[in-house]
Amino acid sequence: MDKVTDNMIKDNSGKMPGRDRNSVEDKRQREKETVSQMIALYCRKKHGTKKQLCPDCLALEVYARNRSDRCPFMETKTFCSNCKVHCYKPEMREKIREVMRFSGPRMLFVHPVMAIRHVIESKREKRRMEKKS
Ligand code: SF4
Numbered sequence: 159m160d161k162v163t164d165n166m167i168k169d170n171s172g173k174m175p176g177r178d179r180n181s182v183e184d185k186r187q188r189e190k191e192t193v194s195q196m197i198a199l200y201c202r203k204k205h206g207t208k209k210q211l212c213p214d215c216l217a218l219e220v221y222a223r224n225r226s227d228r229c230p231f232m233e234t235k236t237f238c239s240n241c242k243v244h245c246y247k248p249e250m251r252e253k254i255r256e257v258m259r260f261s262g263p264r265m266l267f268v269h270p271v272m273a274i275r276h277v278i279e280s281k282r283e284k285r286r287m288e289k290k291s
């Protein structure tokens with residue numbers, strides 16, 4: 159790559175800002191997709207729904223996706239359960255925890271790729287937290 163092009167796409171830290179921004183947005187999309195799948199699975203099994211969520215689960219999905227859209231830690235975080243701030247209001251926090259408890263272990267069978275990625279990211283986060291302490 160010639161120097162001019164190189165300087166155009168890198169910032170002073172040597173990172174490629176465009177690419178970083180994309181990966182944060184990709185991560186945000188992945189998180190939103192995972193949360194939707196987990197709520198859908200929960201609603202199917204617990205509330206007997208088929209194609210559409212029940213009103214309560216729909217409200218939870220909209221709320222959770224909205225939180226992801228506004229999350230200031232997207233670049234570094236893995237899961238909301240590890241978050242020190244926890245931006246969910248208590249009622250929604252309780253609901254999403256219930257969904258995670260139920261759907262987390264079942265995701266391996268329903269959406270294996272998503273579930274495996276989840277495990278890899280958890281391990282990465284755990285290592286990072288161990289390094290910090
Ligand atoms: S709980 Fe924390 S990590 Fe999750 S969306 Fe809110 S601020 Fe972000």
Ligand SMILES: [Zn+2]
Nearest residue numbers: 201205212215
């Ligand atoms: Zn439901």
